[in-house]
Amino acid sequence: MNNRIFSHKAVILLALLLSAASCKKVQTTSPLRKDIQQSVFANGFLEFDNQYTIAANAAGILYGQIVKEGDSVSAKQMIAHINSNSQESQVQQSTFVYKNAEQNALSNSAQLAQIEQQILQASSQLNQDKTNYQRYSELIATNSVSKQDYENAKLQYTNSLHNLDILQKKYTDTKTSLQLNANTSNSELKSQRAILDNYKAQADGAGVVIAVYRKNGEVLKIGDPIALIGNGSYIIKLYISEDDIVKVSLGQKISVHLNTYTDQVFWATVTKIYPGFDNDQQSYTIEAKFDQLPPKMFSGTQLQGNIQTGVIRNALVIPAAYLQKNNIVQLKDGSVKTVSIGAKDDHWVQILSGLSENDVLNAPKN
Structure with a gap:
């Protein structure tokens, strides 16, 4: 009795298994004719149209850093300071030297006033000697004075004239020299102030703080990045391989997949093709702009793009x-075949040779 029950159950189980196997049909398809979009694949990222790094223009210790990622900054806004005690002393010293030189270059300065006084005395002496010389010139005509006295009066007048000329030139040269010294001191002061400005990290233009690279108290070298600022609209940067760059042209459409919107596709247009090869990336670079902006964007977001380069008809x-590794497909009879493929996208693969529309293919087993 038990054996009959067992046999009956075995028959039922076998029937169920056969029924399940028959219900699980293998999916098949045949090649067909359709238009397929050619495209070039590229990786890239988002960044602001205008983006720049604030870097240290002087070595020292960072302090006064108060901005953080996401903060808005205005043009010339101070981002941070670099310790500059020694340079501030240089500016103070240069300021003192310039102010002193500026005072000396004034018309009423002590040096120029002294020479002016000497010129006044020399002018007075010249007038006296000129009058005396003229008087002796009249007397010598009537032989009322000796020739020696006349010559002495003439020599005295000539010397006074020469002395006044020397003093006047001295005044001009001294004034020029003092003014030159003041100008030189002013230039040195400006130079020292410009150096002091290097100890200030400020925004070149209005924007948003994308990244902050340094904290207060850190020691900086010249060129060390402090913060990254961006403004303007967002642009897409894509890296194109050497094999594909000749296929890309301005105005081509791009389907963009952002890592922040994994289930959505955004369309963009190629707006710029860089003429040079990027050795760091080992690729060429292009730029694109969204046809319609995503709801939210973040600088540095990674993305993938398919650049539409043309359409293959029929x-x-x-x-x-249905395409397996090494370009292999499985026919309905279970055999496999290697095919030659052409263009492909996310859904379709072009068959150049190896299949016809009459072939039937099995879907690959999972």
């Missing part, structure tokens, strides 16, 4: 899911 295609 191409023989199969679903991309």
